[in-house]
Structures are given as C-alpha cells and as structure tokens.
Amino acid sequence: MITCRRCRAVHLEGTLFCDQCGSPLVSTADEAPGDAAPPTGKIKSEFFTSKEAGSEAMVAQEPTSAEAIQAGAAGTLQLTVSSTGRIFRLPVKGQVLIGRRDSLAGVFPDLDLTPDGAVAMGVSRSHARITIDETGSYVEDLNSLNHTHLNRERLVPHQPRALRAGDELQLGRLAIRVESALGP
Numbered sequence: 001m002i003t004c005r006r007c008r009a010v011h012l013e014g015t016l017f018c019d020q021c022g023s024p025l026v027s028t029a030d031e032a033p034g035d036a037a038p039p040t041g042k043i044k045s046e047f048f049t050s051k052e053a054g055s056e057a058m059v060a061q062e063p064t065s066a067e068a069i070q071a072g073a074a075g076t077l078q079l080t081v082s083s084t085g086r087i088f089r090l091p092v093k094g095q096v097l098i099g100r101r102d103s104l105a106g107v108f109p110d111l112d113l114t115p116d117g118a119v120a121m122g123v124s125r126s127h128a129r130i131t132i133d134e135t136g137s138y139v140e141d142l143n144s145l146n147h148t149h150l151n152r153e154r155l156v157p158h159q160p161r162a163l164r165a166g167d168e169l170q171l172g173r174l175a176i177r178v179e180s181a182l183g184p
Helices: none
Strands: 077-081 087-090 094-099 128-133 136-141 148-150 168-171 174-180
Touching: 136 148
Parallel strands: none
Antiparallel strands: 077 087, 077 174, 094 128, 128 136, 148 168, 168 174
C-alpha cells in the first residue's frame, strides 16, 4: 500500500497519483530510508510543472513564508486567498482554471481552492479562468452557480475582465486579493 504524503490517503501499490488530492505517489520501495518527512502543511513556493503535479499550468501553492515571494515579481501574477493567506504565483502566459477538486467527477482545477474551504464558500468545481498573455491578465466567470465578482461587481459569464494589482476577486464567498498583475 502507498500513503499519499500530502493528504495521507491510502492507495494500492502501483498507483501513480492520489485520487483525493492529485499529488504524485511514491512507492515505499522507491523511497530511501529517511526520505519521508511528515506533512508540514507548507509547500515550497517553486512552480509545480506537469511532471510534478500532473497539470500543464504552473501554479505555486502555499509558500514557507510571505517573504518567499516578492510582490510584483517580473513575469508573474500573484494572488492571495484572504481567509487563509495562501499565495499563488501564476506564469507569465497561459490559462489557469480556478475551482475546487472533485476526484469522483474528474475535476482537477489548476488552482485548487479546496484547502481554503471552497465547498463551504460556494466555489464551483470549474468556477473561473484567468488568462495571461502579452496584453495583460484577465479573469472570466465560467457560468458558476455562485458567481464571480471583481471589486464587488458581478462578472458576466464568459466575458473577460482585466485584472490589476489591488483588485479583489470573490468566487462565491471566497475572497482573493490580486497582489501583482501583468496588465495595461
């Protein structure tokens, strides 16, 4: 049996990814003695790549400290979940799906807000999408049940709106601050 290092779910030997949290699983046969460390609740602030997280998007999760990520770092969009302080740094280009994980339905958003109380706060599985390109950073609601608000203004589904540093996103009742943004 393999135990997920992140959420402690137990899986059959040979399983590659945790069906609860999506983390890659390491077989006990592959581990060197002393390699396993108990979960700390903290994740390094480096970007996860498709090899590490099973996702094309590069989304960093909770850093070890607020100083680990400099606001306004070149080439990134930085978001902070208001209620938990969790910080995400998004890459300079691409699309990032925001929502909550549902392993039974096969939904694994790039930016998973499940650890931030997404279910209780009314965040949909596929709630919103952030697009970052050479013209700036944009957010669009994906026709979510509990809506997406930008600075307290409800977004019209599927109509991108520009993001700027200091903006506040609200997905359902979950608030996210835009700390730095790439934009016009």
